[in-house]
Amino acid sequence: MRLSFLEPLYTESGPFASVYLDTSRDMAQSDRAVALRWHRLREELTRQGADRALLGVLEEAVGADAELPGTHGQAIFAAGGSLVLDGELPRPPDHDSARYSTLPDTMPLVTQHLPEIPYLAVVVHYGGLPTAETHGWVTVEAESGTWPASTVAPGERLHHNVAVATWHHSAVQLGHRLDAWARRTHADAVVVAGDAWAGNVLVRRLPRALRGKVVRCGGPTPTDTGRALLEPQLGSVFRGRMAQHDRDLVNIFIGRRALGGPAAEGLEAALAALQRGQVTALLLNHPPAASLRLWTGPQPTQLALTEEELVSFGVRAPREEPADEALVRALVGTAAELVVVPEDALGLDEGVGALLRYADPGTPA
Known part of the structure; x- marks a missing residue:
């Protein structure tokens, strides 16, 4: 994230x-x-x-x-x-x-x-007979978002209305448009709901890579609520999942840990890497406990387990602060990412790990 x-x-x-x-x-x-x-x-x-x-x-x-x-x-x-x-x-x-x-x-x-999953939501409404040549319509509403934040801050919205007679042809063009949109927003999934026949036509005409990201779902499909398109369905689709980007970072960490690459594990090692601005992504099994505190200085990279350590670095009058506040400031200040990974997916020493930008001198890469 x-x-x-x-x-x-x-x-x-x-x-x-x-x-x-x-x-x-x-x-x-x-x-x-x-x-x-x-x-x-x-x-x-x-x-x-x-x-x-x-x-x-x-x-x-x-x-x-x-x-x-x-x-x-x-x-x-x-x-x-x-x-x-x-x-x-x-x-x-x-x-x-x-x-x-x-x-x-x-x-x-x-x-x-969290888990900040990018997606496209697509609702296909149909009116008329599939065999009609001059009557009936298909309306497509689509919206980009990042779940769950987009629940209350929806993204870009598309409205597309075509005649049933041209739907097979229009679905091909719309599919390419959705594919370009999904690539631009790095969408992990395309959640599709609404009419089964018209939706099937669209899904079958999506480019293959995008078709593999489709999740079909049912339920009510209001399109003008002031909230995210398909809000109830999004929760059932994404709850318990990680964003693909975060899963990729976890897999890189697992590989580096196995091969002795640039990675750190445990709170002390992760803090040492943050002090050097060395962290690409901090991995946590869960946010720090409210009771955990760190010593900090005025700069984002000035954080440590003890006051003495910061004083030895030349920090005057260190302050003791909640660990979560100090860690987030360090991550933002060094342009590092945060990944919260379930413990059953990846157990970490003290619940903390870090992907590093470079290996320490003398450390195998």
Whole structure:
């Protein structure tokens, strides 16, 4: 998973206010419910030392997603009296939270983006008789996205309407268009729903490589809900899966580990590699426990298990911070990726591994 969407956060020096808030619109008086939740978080931030100007910036952002239907949430970050990042959450946070701290609390936002699977969703609607030569129509709605974030932030949308009489021919042209779209967005899957006959015509005319990525599914297929196209079906298709890009990184790690290539395993070894800006991708079996803390300095690569280690590197007045906050900052600051891989797919020493950009001098490559 690439973390470039977090880069604006780390151009600020902090301290940061990090707010996670349920802003669902699935009940009566939703605005009042959101306001009450925010009031409690505002009081918490005040106790932690946030000033009125910062609270005012946050208050303006809270509930700005009011037009988005259904269940969802917001992740809002502010620093230096300005809003830095306002992200939609595809599902409400496990609990509303607010933190005023040296580093932004980004791991809950990152985990809501996982497994970050790129896809195309295609709905084929048909009206008329397949044998009609002049009557009837086929309508195709297609949308790109990255699951699950696109649930509340849908991507590019295509609308295509053709006569039944020309559908066989038009499906070939549309198939090439979808293929180019899937290549451009690196789609792992094409989720197809709607009418069986018209959908079969389209699928059979897709280029072979794209046809192999098709997942057929049923269920209701509304196309104008303000949410992702085929939202319910996407969850059943992708839940429990990893993105192909992440699976490729895991396979590279497995190969390097077996052959003694540029890879590291265990927390201490991974931190040493992060300190050198050596990590291409950090692999975790699960996000760090809330109790795990690291010592940090002002630079992203300044993180260690002990205060003494950072002092030996010349860092003045190191600070102890939650490990997840320090790790995400290091990954963003060194343009490294994050891969969360289930333990039953790849067990890692201390739950941590790293793909390296280069081998240490004297280490077999």
